[in-house]
Amino acid sequence: xxxxxxxxxxxxxxxxxxxxxxxxxxxxxxxxxxxxxxxxxxxxxxxxxxxxxxxxxxxxxxxxxxxxxxxxxxxxxxxxxxxxxxxxxxxxxxxxxxxxxxxxxxxxxxxxxxxxxxxxxxxxxxxxxxxxxxxxxxxxxxxxxxxxxxxxxxxxxxxxxxxxxxxxxxxxxxxxxxxxxxxxxxx
Numbered sequence: 779x780x781x782x783x784x785x786x787x788x789x790x791x792x793x794x795x796x797x798x799x800x801x802x803x804x805x806x807x808x809x810x811x812x813x814x815x816x817x818x819x820x821x822x823x824x825x826x827x828x829x830x831x832x833x834x835x836x837x838x839x840x841x842x843x844x845x846x847x848x849x850x851x852x853x854x855x856x857x858x859x860x861x862x863x864x865x866x867x868x869x870x871x872x873x874x875x876x877x878x879x880x881x882x883x884x885x886x887x888x889x890x891x892x893x894x895x896x897x898x899x900x901x902x903x904x905x906x907x908x909x910x911x912x913x914x915x916x917x918x919x920x921x922x923x924x925x926x927x928x929x930x931x932x933x934x935x936x937x938x939x940x941x942x943x944x945x946x947x948x949x950x951x952x953x954x955x956x957x958x959x960x961x962x963x964x965x
Contacts, residue, residue, distance in 0.1 A: 794845045796836035796854075803829045803857040807864045814868045819926050822868075826923060829861055848904040855907055858915050859887055865922040872929065875940040882944055886951045893958040900962055908957065914950040918943055 806829045813822035836854060840846045863880060870876040898904055921939045925931065 792847070792849045794840070794847060794850065795843075796840035796845050797847070797850050799832045799836035799839070800850070800853045800857045803832050804860060806832075807860055810861075811864055811868060814926065819929065823923055823926050826861070826865070826919065826926070829857075830919060833858065851904045851906045855911070859883075862915070862918050862922070865918075865926070869922065869925050873925070873933075873936050873940060875937050879940055879944055879947070882947055886947055889951070890954050890958075893955065893962075897958050897961045903961075905957070905961070908953070910950045910953045914946045917946050 806825055810822050810825040810829070813819075813825060833854070836850075840850055863883065866876050866880045866883065870880065894905060921943050924939065925936060
């Protein structure tokens, strides 16, 4: 394993309360999916809210108690992306536009993972989420929750919200690409 990576993966940096909260969010994903597929939409949304609250809590705890770690900068967005993907996949059978959304999301995340890795190899710095990534997450959660709670929403309105999500994901990709380009070319 690369020495830079080994230096970033210290036991005391992994076994923190914020990281346990991120792992907990990952464990909530199958619970949310099962609830959704058993038509318990409101309870599934309650699980999504619990996931969101633990996401907020892990960030606040990490900053307040100086528990910010490179591993946390990695696992927190992984939990976000897995939750978002699970919500989209739950809705894919009802809204065909979700297929394009999940493909776009996967392409964006794969490309950003590659860019993050290149930036890390060059600088040794693990970048954290920026405001536009957080805004994208908030918009995706909002739209997915609306679609979970209102399965009878007019298809035109649902498709418009899905297009908005696609636009926001694309905007986030462009802004992150610019950031990584600046990071990689700065040194």
